[in-house]
Amino acid sequence: MDILPEMTHKIKILLDGLIHIRHNPTRHMIYDQTDPKSIEEYAQRAVGRSLREAVGTDCITYKTPGKGGFGQILEEMYFGIKPGNRPEPDFLAAGVELKSFPVKRLKNGKLVAKERVSLGMIDYGAVVDEEWETSTLLKKNKLIQFVVYLHEEGRNYCDMKIVAAKLWKPSEEDLKIIADDWSAIVEKIRSGGAHELSEGDTLYLGAVTKAQNSREMRTQPFGPSAKRRAFSLKQSYVNQILGQLLGKEVTDAESVIHGKADYSQGRTFEDIVKARFEPYIGMTVEQVHERVGQDLNPKAKDYFAAVARRIMGARSRRVKEFEKAGIIMKTVRLRANGTPKEAMSFPAFKFKGLVQEIWDESALKSTLESRFFFVAWQYDEAGQLRLRNVKFWNMPVADLEGEVKKTWEDTRNRILAGRADDLPKSTESEICHVRPHGMNAADTDETPGGRRLPKQAFWLNVSYIKDVLQNQMW
DNA sequence: GCATGATCATGC
């Protein structure tokens, strides 16, 4: 009885193969769909070429600029498969999932991921009954054949150059973090919070909203209806994968986690980081400095951040796991009464750049969607600065999509109206404001109206940081 | 003590 669907499937694969051959008269090699190595070798034949060059002259763009276009051509015309959205890997017998993603070239020549990589829709109803080890997500994505292409504006998918193709699976350390991310997402759905999911909740694996006009809602088993979401590898993590695929893994960022031993007793990455700080809590900065190495300059403006990185076990400014997860570390000094001494700055924006952005793809939204790691130092009554506590945090969606979005739009509108010298102040919003952020007053940027004004940046208000730390930190 | 403007040390 089970034989019929099985046969139908086999016949379908055979037919697809025949169609494939018809579409690919110039193809030199028929690969073995049951062998990962063969799939990889076949994929690598396309590197350095466009799909049109790889499949012959009859490359057809199914969807002009839209997501899925490249992946669909790759599957159907190059690999000759038509997997659709099945819960199993695309190459079932080989256990290999085929994934492609675009990269873009920065002004400095570096290639970076253009977006996150989606790993399949979240079925709110079904996922709550799953375990990680046997989850749909893991089953489908254990081993991935990546195909990376260079995205160039205005170019047809058939003509974008393929820059890398490799079989890939996460390292054991990374897989552990991904498993914890999966659990955090599923736990939130189990407690009826699918509508409150946020990318900032997790490190490498995110729950990203699908469909731009997200009026389309899905039911969740234990809460109100929620936006459709897919599991995805976050952009910052995809950038690390890209480094591996290109054989240019970033080596100057330091790893904080050293092997599986760190993960004893079910600890998560965040538990481990927090545990590193615990022995130092309450110590003065001098005492901490003495214990983690004395060669730091106490006058440097990143002195407290440098000490914090030393506590984690990193000597350089870059912490690998933080980079992979896009976590932003921020050090905060608090007065004895708990008020932060300073507002929190973010990178300066360009007037002309900001007015061209739309909110959903803005630099500010992307930054504030990140997970943050706060390291808080506090002055005691004697004026001694002591390590107070640390905390991972991400901004509530209501704040981001409410007040922050409003301030951002206000800023944009004022620049457009020729009021770039009169941007939202900290008294105008509960959460953030705009302030100069350059080398000095002479460090300027040109407005759309042609004026030169000191470079500006968004800052989180002192009062907001205070609330975040007091209400949500300890 | 707060709001806002200005600046500095670092690292790439």
Add this chain to the structure above:
DNA sequence: GCATGATCATGC
């Protein structure tokens, strides 16, 4: 040389 995170300076 410049971007960045963080802090300093000033005026009220």
